[in-house]
Amino acid sequence: MFELSPETDDDWWEVExxxxxxxxxxREALSSYRLRDDVPPVxxxxxxxxDGQGILAGAIRFWPVLVGEKKALLLGPVAVHPTRQGEGLGGWMIRESLALAAAQGWERVLLVGDEPYYGRFGFHRLDGVEMPPPTNPDRVLGASLCGxxxxxxxxxxxxAA
Structure with a gap:
C-alpha cells in the first residue's frame, strides 16, 4: 500500500x-530540462x-510551459524505485496526477516518451508541437484533460513565465 501526497520542499533532494x-x-542535459531551469514544479x-514505512517509492513532477501562446503542463520525470517497479505504481501516479490536473483546471499535458506506454493514459503524438532540439518529434506526446x-x-x- 502506498500513500500519494504532494511533494514538499523537504522531499526535493530525496526525489532528486x-x-x-x-x-x-x-539526464539534466536533455532538452526538456531547459524548460524546467529556474522554474518550480507545479x-x-x-x-x-x-510505502507504509514512509520510504520513497516513486515520484512524478509537472512543469508549466507554453505551446505557442497556450498553457500546458509538461509531465516528467516520473520514476519508480527499482525495488518497486512492476507493481503498477507508475501508472497509478500518472492517472491520479492527471485527474488532479483536470480538477485544477489544466486543459492539456505533454511529455516526451514512448507512445506504446503512455497511450494507455490518453497520450498521442502531437503534430506541430516543437520541443527544443534535439527532441525526436515522434516522442512528443499530448493528452487532453478536457474535450x-x-x-x-x-x-x-x-x-512559462
Missing amino acids: ALYDLCFAPG RGLSLVAR DAWAGVRGKVTR
Missing part, C-alpha cells in the same frame, strides 16, 4: 536522488509515493 538512480547520468501536482484541448494548438514549447 531517486531520479539519479532511475535515469542515466546526464505545487499540488508534483507528487511522491511512499479536445490540443485541437489547433501548434508551435514551439517554451518556458
Whole structure:
C-alpha cells in the first residue's frame, strides 16, 4: 500500500536522488530540462509515493510551459524505485496526477516518451508541437484533460513565465 501526497520542499533532494538512480547520468542535459531551469514544479501536482514505512517509492513532477501562446503542463520525470517497479505504481501516479490536473483546471499535458506506454493514459503524438532540439518529434506526446484541448494548438514549447 502506498500513500500519494504532494511533494514538499523537504522531499526535493530525496526525489532528486531517486531520479539519479532511475535515469542515466546526464539526464539534466536533455532538452526538456531547459524548460524546467529556474522554474518550480507545479505545487499540488508534483507528487511522491511512499510505502507504509514512509520510504520513497516513486515520484512524478509537472512543469508549466507554453505551446505557442497556450498553457500546458509538461509531465516528467516520473520514476519508480527499482525495488518497486512492476507493481503498477507508475501508472497509478500518472492517472491520479492527471485527474488532479483536470480538477485544477489544466486543459492539456505533454511529455516526451514512448507512445506504446503512455497511450494507455490518453497520450498521442502531437503534430506541430516543437520541443527544443534535439527532441525526436515522434516522442512528443499530448493528452487532453478536457474535450479536445490540443485541437489547433501548434508551435514551439517554451518556458512559462
